Amino acid sequence: MQGLGDHKGISFSDLSMFPHVHLPTGFKTPKFEKYDGHGDPMAHLKRYCNQLRGAEGKEELLMAYFGEILVGITSEWFID
Incomplete structure (x- = not known):
């Protein structure tokens, strides 16, 4: 990738927080409601987990998304 200054030869595993997470066969990524820090974070997390119920209990998939x-x-905050 060009324009990354001192970072030459960046691989996918360098950029991905969860490079070994694999999606279940037929899994379709839902459109997520975005959270900007306003409102009830627990209610938002519950909606998020409900949207990913097709992840079949894969905690690493929940974390990856x-x-x-x-x-x-x-x-x-999350990236840092």
Whole structure:
């Protein structure tokens, strides 16, 4: 990738927090409601887990997609 300064030769595993998570056959990624830090975080997490009930109890899949529901400062918090 160009434009990454001192970071040359970045691989997928360098960029991915969960490079070994595999989706179940036929799994369709739902459209997630984004969380920006406003509202009840527990209610949002419950909705998120309900949307991924097709993950068949795979906690690593729930963790891998968690960053997809965050925007703004909550996303920055998660990445850090």
